[in-house]
Amino acid sequence: MNITVAGTGYVGLVTGVCLAEVGHQVTCVDNVQDKIDILNKGVSPIYEPNLDELLIKNSQAGKLSFTTDFQDAYSRSDIIFIGVGTPENEDGSANLNYVYAVSYQIAQTIEKNCLIVVKSTVPIGTNEKIELFIKENLKNDVKVEVASNPEFLAQGTAVKDTLNASRIVIGAESKEATQALTSIYEPFNQPIVTMNRRSAEMVKYASNDFLALKISFINDIANLCEVVNANIEDVAAGMSYDKRIGDKFLNAGIGYGGSCFPKDTKALHWLSEEEGYVLRTVKAAIEVNEKQKFKLIKKARKDFRTFKDLKVAVLGLTFKPGTDDLREAPAIPNIRLLLNEGAKVHAYDPVGIPNFKKIYPTEVHYELSIEETLKEADVCFIFTEWNEIKQMDLSTFKRQMKNPFVYDGRNCFDLKQVNNSGINYYSIGRPSINNYFVKQKVLI
Ligand code: UGA
Secondary structure, three states: OEEEEEOOOHHHHHHHHHHHHOOOEEEEEOOOHHHHHHHHOOOOOOOOOOHHHHHHHHHHOOOEEEEOOHHHHHHOOOEEEEOOOOOEOOOOOEOOHHHHHHHHHHHHHOOOOEEEEEOOOOOOOHHHHHHHHHHHHOOOOOOEEEEEOOOOOOOOOHHHHHHOOOOEEEEOOOHHHHHHHHHHHHHHOOOEEEEOHHHHHHHHHHHHHHHHHHHHHHHHHHHHHHHHOOOHHHHHHHHHOOOOOOOOOOOOOOOOOOOOHHHHHHHHHHHHHHOOOOOHHHHHHHHHHHHHOOHHHHHHOOOOOOOOOOEEEEEOOOOOOOOOOOOOOOHHHHHHHHHHOOOEEEEEOOOOHHHHHHHOOOOOEEOOOHHHHHOOOOEEEEOOOOHHHHOOOOHHHHHHOOOOEEEEOOOOOOHHHHHOOOOEEEOOOOOOEOOHHHHHHHHO
């Protein structure tokens, strides 16, 4: 059975590589020649643990290939997975341009009966529309069916999440399509849940929006903890023993980012409004997250009337550790604000700097180490909880900074350790640690 995967972003590439890894014959298609050239050299264009290794292994075994020649790939395909992006439109709705562009190419080039599998996150009802669209644009006399198979991988653990998925959701309207997809996924040996297409499309949004809601909830409670003098870490730990609540996604911080939660919450909210229903919980999650992004700067304004001409050290740029992705990373709007105010921003991130340079090529001073970044700094903001940051020696702040004011948006350090470190430390939902002596130096 010939499998083609359209799109070599996070979803498409990881899907293609993992399908080959379990034994399938896979061709990955992308319209960006540079990406395909890199992939053919055995290098992944995205930073993802274990991806390069499996890419090389399966390419060398002849199970995986990359091409821009969609005509050739689609004409030989029995199954085509669509894994292209569905970014956010200005109004919050999902932009389906890439999905339709690929669907048109498929309709014009398939020469055999074909099952089209939509892995991209698409609004409820889109699979039906794509099927109609492809049928209307078919060039050859072949049968097509569209099935939904949403993706649940997270960046930074994409390969692991795919090879050990919590579940595989298959949404199809015919027994044949369900069976075909079930047999493709059998080698993964994971729970397979089958349903109709609309429900499968909804599972994806409902899952992401639930997780986003969980984060916004814990952030909301963290903000209240600050007001009533409780500690969010103890609160979350106490909650987590209840198996119905669990211990995951209860880390308070400066909000969720990335290419999925922000866009998928807004897309479902937009869709619900279009249907005349107000999805109040998701709306609240979005609102809490928008405010949470600027929580650190708001705190810092109590100590600093302005950031103008101050040396501001920023540790962590990516939206989470383990990825070089900056989409919706809280670091971006915060750094924009600091630069607009005239701050001298010095930043460090283990992998995110090349991408950040595309946004701020010269305005930000990029450093090669945490130590260099903190040197003579007036204030430090932490936006991403990289291990390197979490494991740093706390005395570095006091030793390197002019005034050790540290605003930690990811609760990287144990408060007991911070207590003895002689720094002014503010985190999210936990008591602040103020060193009066240090504070005097800045305000007077
Ligand atoms: C997310 C989901 O976790 C995946 O299941 C889903 O498949 C994926 O979106 C997608 O739709 O493609 P991802 O965006 O890669 O994956 O990252 P997460 O690990 O979920 O983190 C998202 C954001 O939430 C990050 O900014 C992270 O810092 C934040 N977060 C996460 C918290 O603030 N607190 C937490 O407790 C957990």
